[in-house]
Amino acid sequence: MSQFLRDMMSSCPAHRTMKNLLIRILLFTLLCANSNLNAADPIVIAHRGASGYLPEHTLEAVSLAYGMGAHYIEQDVVLSKDDCPVVLHDIHIDTVTDVAKQFPARKRADGRYYAIDFTLAELKLLHVHERTDADGKPVFPKRFPQGKSQFRIATLEEELELIQGLNHSTRRDVGIYPEIKQPAWHREQGHDITKIVLSTLKAFGYSTKQDKAFLQCFDVTEVKRIRTELKSELLLIQLLSKGQAEVTSSEGLSELSKIADGIGPSLDQILLGYKAGKPQLTDLVARAHANGLQIHPYTFRSDALPAGVKSLDELVRLFVEENKIDGLFTDFPDLCVDALSRLSK
Numbered sequence: 001m002s003q004f005l006r007d008m009m010s011s012c013p014a015h016r017t018m019k020n021l022l023i024r025i026l027l028f029t030l031l032c033a034n035s036n037l038n039a040a041d042p043i044v045i046a047h048r049g050a051s052g053y054l055p056e057h058t059l060e061a062v063s064l065a066y067g068m069g070a071h072y073i074e075q076d077v078v079l080s081k082d083d084c085p086v087v088l089h090d091i092h093i094d095t096v097t098d099v100a101k102q103f104p105a106r107k108r109a110d111g112r113y114y115a116i117d118f119t120l121a122e123l124k125l126l127h128v129h130e131r132t133d134a135d136g137k138p139v140f141p142k143r144f145p146q147g148k149s150q151f152r153i154a155t156l157e158e159e160l161e162l163i164q165g166l167n168h169s170t171r172r173d174v175g176i177y178p179e180i181k182q183p184a185w186h187r188e189q190g191h192d193i194t195k196i197v198l199s200t201l202k203a204f205g206y207s208t209k210q211d212k213a214f215l216q217c218f219d220v221t222e223v224k225r226i227r228t229e230l231k232s233e234l235l236l237i238q239l240l241s242k243g244q245a246e247v248t249s250s251e252g253l254s255e256l257s258k259i260a261d262g263i264g265p266s267l268d269q270i271l272l273g274y275k276a277g278k279p280q281l282t283d284l285v286a287r288a289h290a291n292g293l294q295i296h297p298y299t300f301r302s303d304a305l306p307a308g309v310k311s312l313d314e315l316v317r318l319f320v321e322e323n324k325i326d327g328l329f330t331d332f333p334d335l336c337v338d339a340l341s342r343l344s345k
């Protein structure tokens, strides 16, 4: 409890009531963070950390996601110029950092700034902020305010160290969910990101299906390479976007099940919309399960719900009770842990 609160309570005549209220709030928070879901309940994957509340992929967003009870925390990974895996969603860094201000001369001909053109020491100088669009406006205006507080880019190693440290101090076992970003592009630039990420994961004890990790990638060829050529035994998730009909066909899923353990589709590959108030659902979940594949759709956001859905609770119920998904990516881990605990009652 802060000195401020202690001072305030000791000077307030109703300090006992206030103290009780604070204790209740603390207990409630702890209960929420530790709510044990049934084994069959889907896993909550903190998408870029608790990115609904703090700038994505910062160590602060990871800590918050951890405290909010996420079961897994996601790391998108790209490489620096000196081959350090850093946790960033894009190969570009201009929409989440002040790189244009600090290094105006370092943009490429397309006007963009690329993580791979900067050493780790240079990347560490940058300030991270909430994601903006090309005009510098926040993508999610109700999230963490621009220009407030201080955030830095984290390396993959720093994130794994933080999560493992918290696992040690809280005696919980939160998993990791790294994504290899644009491996073909990295190779064109002369860097083999997958080999580097696999070796970092191995150094932190993640190398088999029993370890608390899922490795994910959009690139179908790379997912195959991870399992066959690089012989990784980690749990593998094939990410999917709309338009990958060849992978989501029954033959495609059957083929995929020989190498991957699951798929990560977008919400709109399952929920097409509403007709006369009724959700129009595809059979992707059932077909994934028929092929022995887990299914972890993205992204559950209370501030960007699919058209026709009234609340995050309703979205969670629809995907969990009617669709039986195995996990979900969310920017708001606390809200999803909460929604799931209400469903399991």
Ligand code: CA
Pocket: 074, 075, 076, 179
């Ligand atoms: Ca991702």
